Amino acid sequence: MPCLLAKHARCCLPERLAFLADSLGWERFHYVGHSWGATIGCHLSAAFPERLCSLALLDAGYLPAPPEWSDPEAMLQRARALTSEFRFTSWEAMGDRRPPRWSAWSSTALAAGMRRGADGAIVPGLAPEVYAAVTGGVAAEPPSSALELVRQGGVPTFLIRATEPSDDEPDRAAAAEVFSAALPAARVHVAQGCCHDLVGDLGTSLGQLLAEWLNDKA
Numbered sequence: 001m002p003c004l005l006a007k008h009a010r011c012c013l014p015e016r017l018a019f020l021a022d023s024l025g026w027e028r029f030h031y032v033g034h035s036w037g038a039t040i041g042c043h044l045s046a047a048f049p050e051r052l053c054s055l056a057l058l059d060a061g062y063l064p065a066p067p068e069w070s071d072p073e074a075m076l077q078r079a080r081a082l083t084s085e086f087r088f089t090s091w092e093a094m095g096d097r098r099p100p101r102w103s104a105w106s107s108t109a110l111a112a113g114m115r116r117g118a119d120g121a122i123v124p125g126l127a128p129e130v131y132a133a134v135t136g137g138v139a140a141e142p143p144s145s146a147l148e149l150v151r152q153g154g155v156p157t158f159l160i161r162a163t164e165p166s167d168d169e170p171d172r173a174a175a176a177e178v179f180s181a182a183l184p185a186a187r188v189h190v191a192q193g194c195c196h197d198l199v200g201d202l203g204t205s206l207g208q209l210l211a212e213w214l215n216d217k218a
Helices: 014-023 036-045 072-085 091-095 102-112 128-140 145-154 168-182 200-204 206-218
Strands: 003-006 031-035 051-056 114-118 122-124 157-162 189-193
Touching: 014 036, 031 036, 031 091, 036 128, 036 145, 051 206, 072 122, 072 128, 091 122, 102 114, 145 168, 157 168, 157 200, 157 206, 168 189, 168 200, 189 200, 200 206
Parallel strands: 003 031, 031 051, 051 157, 157 189
Antiparallel strands: 114 122
16 A cells, blocks of 8 residues: 655645546555644645545644744744754765754755755745745634544544653643544554654654554554
């Protein structure tokens, strides 16, 4: 059975993902969504439950949008500031900026999200305007607005959530309880010591977690 992995998506895109599956000849498929991709996964499951064999959410799809995401002008200014800060003179210079959690996968993933700008600098591939549109879309249509339809659709759902940074853990735990109340049949796994980048932090054990869950529900 095919699997569609989405790392970056917007909550107005379920139809496009269904169209993508059609173009690949996938009548039904497993969906794994990370970050924005998990948010879109909730809306995809709500809109097209008959297309999904399973829905796996990686540290999103359960958290409410931050209040500031409802202010598109503020988010645009923030995105422009981040873009201005996160720029490098060369691909080699970009590799020198390494966060505490780093791996060869991290380097490849970072490079995939960058491009050479008009001035020759290496800059984020995501335009500030797109970032502001995405955050505004998530604020307008949060995953919580789709959970009742997800429950009705009956698609087996698996949430893997992070615990870092620790200052955010109380809010994460509370949001996970609300998620579980909305989807009592969903399984929730707490990835202790992991940050939002579950793919990088868990590595091959992420695949093992997903495989074990799929085997248990088969």
